[in-house]
Amino acid sequence: MGKTISAGTVIVGSGACGATIARELAKKGESVVVLEKGRDHTWPIGTPMAYATMYDIMKSREGIIVRRGVTTGGSTMVYSGNAYDPPGFINHELGIDLSQEVAETKGELNIRPVPEAFMENYTGTQRLVNAAGELGYAMKPQERFVDYEKCVPGCDSCLFGCRRGAKWTARNYLDDAVALGARLVTRCNVRKVLVSGNRAVGVMADTPSGTLRVGCNRVILSAGGIGSPEILRRSGIHEAGRRFFTDPMSVLVGVMKEGKGTFREMTFTVADASNGGEFVFGNTGAVNGFVAQIAALNLSFLRQGIHMKRLAGMFVKLCDDPVGSIDENGVFHKTFTRRDERTMAKGIKIATDVMTRAGVDASTISVAKGIGGHPGGTCAMGTVVDNTLRTSAGNLYVCDNSVMPKSGGIPPVLTLIALGKKFARTLDNKRGLNGKGL
Ligand SMILES: Cc1cc2nc3c(=O)[nH]c(=O)nc-3n(C[C@H](O)[C@H](O)[C@H](O)COP(=O)(O)OP(=O)(O)OC[C@H]3O[C@@H](n4cnc5c(N)ncnc54)[C@H](O)[C@@H]3O)c2cc1C
Incomplete structure (x- = not known):
C-alpha cells in the first residue's frame, strides 16, 4: 500500500549537508521534509557494533573498500571529527568564497x-x-x-x-531543524525523483510500510557521493555517477x-x-x-x-x-x-x-x-550541476560531497557545512554560489 504526503522542500539525506540545509530552511520558516535511508540508531553508538549497524561498507568491482554512515546524521556519526578549512580550489577555481560560513561554523561549534x-x-x-x-x-x-x-x-x-555527545554530528543540526518544524522520515530509501517536463514534482521512496510518494515544489539531494548519483541516474540524469x-x-x-x-x-x-x-x-x-x-x-x-x-x-x-x-x-x-x-x-x-x-x-x-571514506565527485559542479547546484531539472538540486569536481585530499565536513549554509541562503538567488551568475 502506498502513502502520499506533501511538503515545500524535500531533502534527501540527513548527513553533513542535508541536516545543515534542513536547519537553515527551517529557520526561514519553510516547509521541509527530510527523508533518510538509515535508522535513528541509538544502542550501537560508541561500540564496535557500529560497524555492523551504522556503517555501510562497500567494495568496488576491483576490490577497493569504501565506508560511509547510513543512519540519521549520515557519515558524521562515524567520522573522526577532524575539521579542515576548505581546499584552495573551491575559492580559486570555482570562485566560491566560504570564508564567512567557515568562520561562523568554527565559532558556533567551538572548533579548536x-x-x-x-x-x-x-x-x-x-x-x-x-x-x-x-x-x-x-x-x-x-x-x-x-x-x-x-x-x-x-x-x-x-x-x-x-556516546557522550562530545563530538559534533549532523544529528545536532537535524534536531534543531526538527525543533523548528522540519519533518523527518527515517528508514526511507529514496528510489527516484519524479520529473514532469523539466521540473521535479516529488520523490518516490521505499519504506518498511510500502511506497511513499512525497509531492513538493523543490527537491534537494544530499544523499552523499554514493546515494545522490544513484538517485539521479534512476531519475534519468545519466551524466551523474562519474568522476x-x-x-x-x-x-x-x-x-x-x-x-x-x-x-x-x-x-x-x-x-x-x-x-x-x-x-x-x-x-x-x-x-x-x-x-x-x-x-x-x-x-x-x-x-x-x-x-x-x-x-x-x-x-x-x-x-x-x-x-x-x-x-x-x-x-x-x-x-x-x-x-x-x-x-x-x-x-x-x-x-x-x-x-x-x-x-x-x-x-x-x-x-x-x-x-575510502570521503566519496564524492559523482554529481560534479560544471558537469551535473551548475554553480547554483541545480541539475537540468529546474527545481532539482544536489548539495553534498558529490558536487566537488575533485578531491581536496582533506576531511571535508567543515567545507560541506559551510557549503550547505551558503547554498541554503542563496537558494533562490540566480547569481549562484559564486555570485557570477549562470
Ligand atoms: C570512517 C570515516 C571517518 C571520517 N572522518 C572524517 C573527519 O574526521 N573529518 C571530516 O571532515 N570528514 C570525515 N569523514 C568524511 C565525512 O564524514 C563525509 O565526507 C561527509 O559526512 C559527507 O557528507 P555528505 O552530506 O556528502 O554525506 P553523508 O554525511 O554521508 O550523508 C548522506 C546521507 O544520505 C543518506 N542516504 C543515502 N542514500 C539515500 C537514499 N537513497 N534515500 C535516503 N537517504 C539516503 C545516508 O544514509 C546519509 O545519512 C569520515 C568518513 C568516514 C566514513
Whole structure:
C-alpha cells in the first residue's frame, strides 16, 4: 500500500549537508521534509557494533573498500571529527568564497585543536611526533569538532559514534531543524525523483510500510557521493555517477619493542598535511588500527598475537584521482591510478619510517591499504550541476560531497557545512554560489 504526503522542500539525506540545509530552511520558516535511508540508531553508538549497524561498507568491482554512515546524521556519526578549512580550489577555481560560513561554523561549534592536557596523556603519540620531528616532518595538533569538556581523553571511540555527545554530528543540526518544524522520515530509501517536463514534482521512496510518494515544489539531494548519483541516474540524469573519488586511507599498525603504543589514545589528534596536497599522515589509536586490519582482512597480522597495549598506529590519507564510476544500482568501479599508487607508497614509506624510529618493530607492521571514506565527485559542479547546484531539472538540486569536481585530499565536513549554509541562503538567488551568475 502506498502513502502520499506533501511538503515545500524535500531533502534527501540527513548527513553533513542535508541536516545543515534542513536547519537553515527551517529557520526561514519553510516547509521541509527530510527523508533518510538509515535508522535513528541509538544502542550501537560508541561500540564496535557500529560497524555492523551504522556503517555501510562497500567494495568496488576491483576490490577497493569504501565506508560511509547510513543512519540519521549520515557519515558524521562515524567520522573522526577532524575539521579542515576548505581546499584552495573551491575559492580559486570555482570562485566560491566560504570564508564567512567557515568562520561562523568554527565559532558556533567551538572548533579548536586537541588541548595540551589531552596530549600529555598520549605518550605513544608523542613518541611518533618526536620521531617525525627527527625525520624532518611536523605532526601538529589537529582542530576537531569536539567539545573537550564532555570528552574523555582515553576513549578513542569517535569512529564508533560518540556516546557522550562530545563530538559534533549532523544529528545536532537535524534536531534543531526538527525543533523548528522540519519533518523527518527515517528508514526511507529514496528510489527516484519524479520529473514532469523539466521540473521535479516529488520523490518516490521505499519504506518498511510500502511506497511513499512525497509531492513538493523543490527537491534537494544530499544523499552523499554514493546515494545522490544513484538517485539521479534512476531519475534519468545519466551524466551523474562519474568522476568518483574516495580519499583512500591506509592504516598501519605495529608492535612497540618497549613501552606503550597508542592504546587508548585518540585517533587523528596530530597530522602533517604539508605534502603538497598529495597526502596527509597522522596517528591512529591502537584499537582503530587493529579494526582497520580486520576490515581489510589482513588476518595474518593476528598470528603474532594481540599486544593491544603495545600497538602503535598511523594513517596516510590520499588525494586520489577522480576516475571511478557508480551506476543506478550502487555497483561501482574504482581503481587506483599509477599516480595514486605512487603517492600512497610514498606516504606509507614515511609512516613506516616514523613508526620504526619511534620504536615499533618493523617486522610487525601491517598495512590496511586504501580504504575510502570521503566519496564524492559523482554529481560534479560544471558537469551535473551548475554553480547554483541545480541539475537540468529546474527545481532539482544536489548539495553534498558529490558536487566537488575533485578531491581536496582533506576531511571535508567543515567545507560541506559551510557549503550547505551558503547554498541554503542563496537558494533562490540566480547569481549562484559564486555570485557570477549562470
Ligand atoms: C570512517 C570515516 C571517518 C571520517 N572522518 C572524517 C573527519 O574526521 N573529518 C571530516 O571532515 N570528514 C570525515 N569523514 C568524511 C565525512 O564524514 C563525509 O565526507 C561527509 O559526512 C559527507 O557528507 P555528505 O552530506 O556528502 O554525506 P553523508 O554525511 O554521508 O550523508 C548522506 C546521507 O544520505 C543518506 N542516504 C543515502 N542514500 C539515500 C537514499 N537513497 N534515500 C535516503 N537517504 C539516503 C545516508 O544514509 C546519509 O545519512 C569520515 C568518513 C568516514 C566514513
